[in-house]
Amino acid sequence: MKKFEEKTIHSTEIFKGKVVSLKVDDVLLPNGKQSKREIIHHPGAVAIIPITNEGKIVLVEQYRKALERSIIEIPAGKLERGEDPAVCARRELEEETGYGARQLTYIQSFATSPGFANEIIHLYAAKDLYKIEEKRELDEDEFVSIIEVTLEEAEEMVKNQQIYDAKTAFSVLWVKLNEM
Amino acid sequence: MKKFEEKTIHSTEIFKGKVVSLKVDDVLLPNGKQSKREIIHHPGAVAIIPITNEGKIVLVEQYRKALERSIIEIPAGKLERGEDPAVCARRELEEETGYGARQLTYIQSFATSPGFANEIIHLYAAKDLYKIEEKRELDEDEFVSIIEVTLEEAEEMVKNQQIYDAKTAFSVLWVKLNEM
Numbered sequence: 001m002k003k004f005e006e007k008t009i010h011s012t013e014i015f016k017g018k019v020v021s022l023k024v025d026d027v028l029l030p031n032g033k034q035s036k037r038e039i040i041h042h043p044g045a046v047a048i049i050p051i052t053n054e055g056k057i058v059l060v061e062q063y064r065k066a067l068e069r070s071i072i073e074i075p076a077g078k079l080e081r082g083e084d085p086a087v088c089a090r091r092e093l094e095e096e097t098g099y100g101a102r103q104l105t106y107i108q109s110f111a112t113s114p115g116f117a118n119e120i121i122h123l124y125a126a127k128d129l130y131k132i133e134e135k136r137e138l139d140e141d142e143f144v145s146i147i148e149v150t151l152e153e154a155e156e157m158v159k160n161q162q163i164y165d166a167k168t169a170f171s172v173l174w175v176k177l178n179e180m
Numbered sequence: 181m182k183k184f185e186e187k188t189i190h191s192t193e194i195f196k197g198k199v200v201s202l203k204v205d206d207v208l209l210p211n212g213k214q215s216k217r218e219i220i221h222h223p224g225a226v227a228i229i230p231i232t233n234e235g236k237i238v239l240v241e242q243y244r245k246a247l248e249r250s251i252i253e254i255p256a257g258k259l260e261r262g263e264d265p266a267v268c269a270r271r272e273l274e275e276e277t278g279y280g281a282r283q284l285t286y287i288q289s290f291a292t293s294p295g296f297a298n299e300i301i302h303l304y305a306a307k308d309l310y311k312i313e314e315k316r317e318l319d320e321d322e323f324v325s326i327i328e329v330t331l332e333e334a335e336e337m338v339k340n341q342q343i344y345d346a347k348t349a350f351s352v353l354w355v356k357l358n359e360m
Contacts, residue, residue, distance in 0.1 A: 001342075003250040004243040004323040015194050015202055017218040020296050022195055022202050027245060035321040037245040038197040040220055042296065063184040064294040065207060065217040070183040071294060078295075108338060110346045112293045114244040114251060115258075116200050116222065119293055121346070141215040143184040158288060162181075166290045166301070166346040173353040 004030045006037065019043075019078070020117075042119035046089040047076035049107070049171045050099055050126040056148040057175060058097050058129075059168070063143065072147065072157060073168045076121070085122040093126055095138050097146055101126035107174065112166060121167055125178075151175055184210045186217065199223075199258070200297075222299035226269040227256035229287070229351045230279055230306040236328040237355060238277050238309075239348070243323065252327065252337060253348045256301070265302040273306055275318050277326055281306035287354065292346060301347055305358075331355055 006027040015022040021041045029035055050058035063070045077092035079085060086104060094100055107123040138144065149157065154172045157163040163172065186207040195202040201221045209215055230238035243250045257272035259265060266284060274280055287303040318324065329337065334352045337343040343352065 001249040001251075002243075003241055003325070005250075006243050006245050015218075017204065018216070019218050020202075020220065022200075024197065025245060029321055030243075030323050033321070036198070038195075038199050039246045040200065040202075040297070042293075045295070061183060063182075063186050063210075064291070065186050065205060066219045066296060066298045067291055067294055069181040070185075071181075071291070073294070076295075108349065109341070110344055110349050111244070111247055111251070112346045113222075113297060113299055114247055114253070114345055115225070115256075116246060116299075117220070117293060117297065118246045119296075141209055141213070143210050145183070161289070164290055165294055166292050166350060169288065169290050170346060170350040170353065173350065173357060176357065177353060 006030070006035075009034065038116060040117035040119075042117055043081065044079045044120045044122070045076055046079065046085050046092060046122045046124065047074050047167045047171070048089050048093045048124045048126050049074050049175060050093060050097055050101065050129060051175070051179060052129055052148060055179070056150055057154055057171075058099060059147045059149060059154070059163075060096050060144040061147060067164070071164045072162045073165045074171050076167065086124070089122070089124045089126070094132055096144055098132055099126070099129040100132045102128035102130065123167065123171070151180060186210070186215075189214065218296060220297035220299070222297055223261065224259045224300045224302070225256055226259065226265050226272060226302045226304065227254050227347045227351070228269050228273045228304045228306050229254050229355060230273060230277055230281065230309060231355070231359060232309055232328060235359070236330055237334055237351075238279060239327045239329060239334070239343075240276050240324040241327060247344070251344045252342045253345045254351050256347065266304070269302070269304045269306070274312055276324055278312055279306070279309040280312045282308035282310065303347065303351070331360060
């Protein structure tokens with residue numbers, strides 16, 4: 001996993017924010033030349049495919065400032081420092097959807113933008129859902145609404161770009177292959 | 181698509197690099213409060229699922245400095261300013277794999293990290309491939325090797341995390357649902 005390794009000669013931190021930080025690394029390339037890599041550091045995240053007892057997928061709509069539009073996604077959220085991804089997945093599921101899950105199954109992890117960011121998403125399926133009595137609070141700058149859709153509706157939302165998000169597009173195919 | 185809109189009060193450019201730039205936006209939330217959003221601006225990219233006449237998927241292995249490891253992905257590359265994504269897809273396919281495609285079909289587009297970046301990937305399937313006589317040059321800081329795998333091998337690479345990339349994980353499921 002170190003093929004074509006680029007060794008760091010020097011790393012300069014440009015920005016350290018609440019969510020991301022940015023470093024520019026001077027690297028030694030496999031051919032002995034040097035180059036620069038602009039790298040976004042992110043704490044990593046979880047995403048959850050919640051499947052109701054009726055076989056519907058629970059999705060959340062929220063405004064994404066980066067895209068200047070609202071999109072519809074599976075529930076997701078950033079890892080706290082040192083947090084177990086499964087614990088984070090249960091928390092985000094409860095906060096964003098009001099559902100708890102009696103069954104939480106790890107699917108896989110992947111990088112979202114390996115060309116410029118180190119964000120990894122850990123993906124879970126949540127089943128045997130129940131409504132929690134006291135819905136946990138969202139973060140104070142977070143506004144979401146919930147939609148429960150059939151697989152066919154989710155596929156239609158991918159086509160009309162209401163679903164416009166890689167992890168959610170993956171999840172729609174995953175449900176089709178694994179749950180139907 | 182403007183539900184829960186966050187209006188920009190002020191935008192501060194922190195960094196403008198070769199690949200990404202970073203802005204911090206002060207925003208007005210739906211509840212009238214203010215918050216900050218750290219946004220990575222990226223030119224957008226294309227990715228291509230190349231399927232050989234033998235039904236194999238052509239993948240590229242490359243070192244990803246952001247992850248400090250090499251991973252195996254479908255061919256992909258950044259859009260030049262104003263470039264037609266289909267033109268970019270053909271160029272990246274030829275540069276990275278040495279294949280041209282007689283058939284290039286648009287699949288869909290998605291954001292890779294909508295929580296902090298505006299990167300959109302436009303995904304294509306490339307079929308009826310042919311070896312090009314003079315392989316186009318890669319970028320001078322780009323080092324890749326090519327692997328042709330069956331769907332079953334690709335699925336195994338997802339499990340053992342040689343494939344560790346959202347667009348490629350999506351593509352493996354897409355091939356399974358659409359080409360088999």
